[in-house]
Amino acid sequence: MGLYKIEAIVLRRRNLGEADRLVTVLSRSRGKLVLVARGARRPRSRLGGRLEPPTRFRALVAEGRTLDVVSQVEVLDAHAVLRSDLERMGSTAVVLEMADRALADRHPHPDVYGLLRDALALLGGGHECAGLWFAARLLALTGHRPTVSRCPACGQRVRGAASWSNVLGGCVHATCSSADPRAVPAAPGAMALLRFLLDAQPSAVRRLVPASSVRSSVAGLLFGYAEACWETRLRSPAVVRALSVV
Amino acid sequence: MDYPVPLARLIDELSKMPTVGPKTAQRMAFYVMRLTTEEAQSLADAILGVKAGMRYCSVCFGITDTDPCAICSNPARSGAVLCVVEDPRDVIALERTREFRGRYHVLGGAISPLDGVGPDDLKIAELLSRVREGGVTEVIVATNPRVEGEATAFYLARLLKPLGVRVTRIAHGLPVGGDLEYADEVTLARALEGRRDL
Ligand SMILES: [Zn+2]
Ligand SMILES: [Zn+2]
Numbered sequence: 224m225g226l227y228k229i230e231a232i233v234l235r236r237r238n239l240g241e242a243d244r245l246v247t248v249l250s251r252s253r254g255k256l257v258l259v260a261r262g263a264r265r266p267r268s269r270l271g272g273r274l275e276p277p278t279r280f281r282a283l284v285a286e287g288r289t290l291d292v293v294s295q296v297e298v299l300d301a302h303a304v305l306r307s308d309l310e311r312m313g314s315t316a317v318v319l320e321m322a323d324r325a326l327a328d329r330h331p332h333p334d335v336y337g338l339l340r341d342a343l344a345l346l347g348g349g350h351e352c353a354g355l356w357f358a359a360r361l362l363a364l365t366g367h368r369p370t371v372s373r374c375p376a377c378g379q380r381v382r383g384a385a386s387w388s389n390v391l392g393g394c395v396h397a398t399c400s401s402a403d404p405r406a407v408p409a410a411p412g413a414m415a416l417l418r419f420l421l422d423a424q425p426s427a428v429r430r431l432v433p434a435s436s437v438r439s440s441v442a443g444l445l446f447g448y449a450e451a452c453w454e455t456r457l458r459s460p461a462v463v464r465a466l467s468v469v
Numbered sequence: 470m471d472y473p474v475p476l477a478r479l480i481d482e483l484s485k486m487p488t489v490g491p492k493t494a495q496r497m498a499f500y501v502m503r504l505t506t507e508e509a510q511s512l513a514d515a516i517l518g519v520k521a522g523m524r525y526c527s528v529c530f531g532i533t534d535t536d537p538c539a540i541c542s543n544p545a546r547s548g549a550v551l552c553v554v555e556d557p558r559d560v561i562a563l564e565r566t567r568e569f570r571g572r573y574h575v576l577g578g579a580i581s582p583l584d585g586v587g588p589d590d591l592k593i594a595e596l597l598s599r600v601r602e603g604g605v606t607e608v609i610v611a612t613n614p615r616v617e618g619e620a621t622a623f624y625l626a627r628l629l630k631p632l633g634v635r636v637t638r639i640a641h642g643l644p645v646g647g648d649l650e651y652a653d654e655v656t657l658a659r660a661l662e663g664r665r666d667l
Contacts, residue, residue: 235583240488267644272655275616276583301655306616309623316582323583458585465587466580466620469627 224286229253230299232339233276234323238264246274246293247323251336255326258284258293270296276319277302277343304347313463314346314354320459321358321449325365334364341425351438352420352431358445359420367452369393371418376402385409387444389451413440476502525557528599530575530592532557540564540572547571552609553596553625555579555618559611571609574599579617580624586617588624596625600632607635614641614659 231250239245244263249255263270273280273296283295305315322339326332338360345353362368374381375392376399386400387393387409394414400406416433420441423431433441446460472480476498484494501509525531526538533539540546540560550571554560560573576591599605608629612618626636642660643652652660 267647269651269653271615272653275655278655298654301658303655303658306619309620309627312616312620312623313582320583459582462580462582462585462587465589466582466624469624 224288226286227253227284228281229256229284230279230281231256232279232336232343233274234319235276236260236263236274242268244271244274245290249322249326249332249336249339251333252331254330254332255323255328256284257290257328259287259290260293270294273298275301275306277305277315279340279343300343302343302347305343309466311346311349313459313466315343316459317457317463318342318346318354318357320457321361324453324455324457325361325449332364335361338364345425345428348429350429350431352416352428352433355416355438355441355445356420356423356425356428358442358449359417360423362445362449362452363421367449368421369417369448370395371414371421374399376400381414383411385411385414387448389448393448407444409444410437410440412437413444416441417444525575529560529573530557530577530595531560531573545570548604549606550609551596551599551605551607552611554611555613555621563611571607576612576621579612579621581617581620591621593625593628597628597632600629600634605634607637609637609639611639 229248229250229252231248234247234249234255236244236246239259242262242264244260246258246260247255248258260270260274262268263274265271274293278298279300279302281297281299282293285292285294305311318339322335326335338357342353342357345356370393372380372394374394374396376395379396381394381396384397385394386397386406388395388400388403388406390403391400391406394409395406397408412434416437442460446457450456471477479498479501480491480494483489483497484491489497501512504512522534523532524536526533526536526541528537528541531538531540547570551574552563552569552571553574553576554563555576555578557575560575563569574592574596576593576596578586578591580586580588580591600608608625610622610625612621622638629636640663641656642663643649643656649657
């Protein structure tokens with residue numbers, strides 16, 4: 224049983240036994256890992272504070288019989304600003320949950336790691352589209368890129384008002400959407416933003432200021448599409464919505 | 470070889486308990502088997518007694534054997550200061566300090582988007598109606614110093630401040646009796662942030 228070093232970002236953690244924690248992280252070179260942080264819940268532990276989501280850290284990991292054990296955690300970025308208000312905490316939670324749901328354990332995804340790093344930096348800067356950009360790019364990088372310009376049903380270009388179908392793979396002509404009774408209307412503004420997000424560089428996301436109605440319709444489409452692709456239900460978007468109603 | 474049915478049943482029940490694995494459950498079951506009838510009866514009575522006698526206080530949602538609980542019904546405790554905690558065990562921990570003379574409100578958890586726990590899953594509406602009833606001047610938010618506890622604190626502050634009460638957060642910092650050099654950088658940063666004039 225060996226030792227290995229990782230650079231990683233904490234996605235989530237849950238309690239294990241009396242004082243330990245199971246920490247799910249996305250590492251740069253080994254993909255998503257579930258690690259044991261021994262004693263992390265004890266008040267005097269130096270691990271607990273260092274392994275809060277979404278901390279980026281370096282550490283030494285010891286291979287165990289069932290679970291690997293993390294130690295010597297060195298914080299690279301505690302992302303304190305992402306924990307400084309409710310809105311940023313909410314957007315961060317959605318991003319972390321998507322990263323967790325999209326990836327299988329121990330499949331290296333250095334590009335997704337880089338994407339998450341960039342998305343957290345954008346969220347820290349208060350850029351409103353950071354979460355949506357992350358969702359769109361994550362789907363693209365993990366082989367679930369939705370169609371946004373050519374209708375998957377007939378192969379022709381889609382212009383103007385269209386429909387969105389999770390089963391057909393994205394944006395379709397309203398007239399071609401009859402195959403999916405659950406297809407929903409997709410506004411041209413939402414399609415334009417989504418088309419842009421799928422290939423945008425982080426520097427371009429920084430300059431985006433779309434109307435909040437456009438943002439929320441793209442969020443609805445992307446989260447629904449992600450849930451269909453990953454065959455799961457995202458929990459955080461509903462909680463974040465509930466928190467914003469004050 | 471399988472265990473005889475009565476023993477297997479006990480092992481099965483014990484291993485449902487938190488932090489009890491199959492090995493520990495077996496050891497506990499053998500311990501129970503060696504008890505006298507009176508001792509076994511006393512253990513069984515204690516388990517049933519908890520079920521029959523313990524409940525949640527209808528005012529603060531702490532655990533109690535009377536309703537309202539001893540703290541809520543104690544006239545010597547100030548109803549002007551409410552201390553909000555996540556778990557009934559936090560009330561017991563805070564009571565051990567013998568420092569706090571106000572009353573409590575137990576939320577039953579903390580907001581956790583990743584676990585799908587939102588405001589409606591916690592006793593937040595009940596907290597608001599306690600404050601709206603009047604007489605409360607300060608709410609101390611003593612949720613855990615981790616992401617979920619912080620999110621809950623921000624959310625409560627947003628709801629409570631418009632009601633005209635003072636909302637405070639317990640301090641975070643270094644463990645008493647500890648050494649600076651052994652503290653993690655996140656805790657140290659928070660301790661610096663929460664510094665006070667001397
Ligand atoms: Zn078509
Ligand atoms: Zn009570």
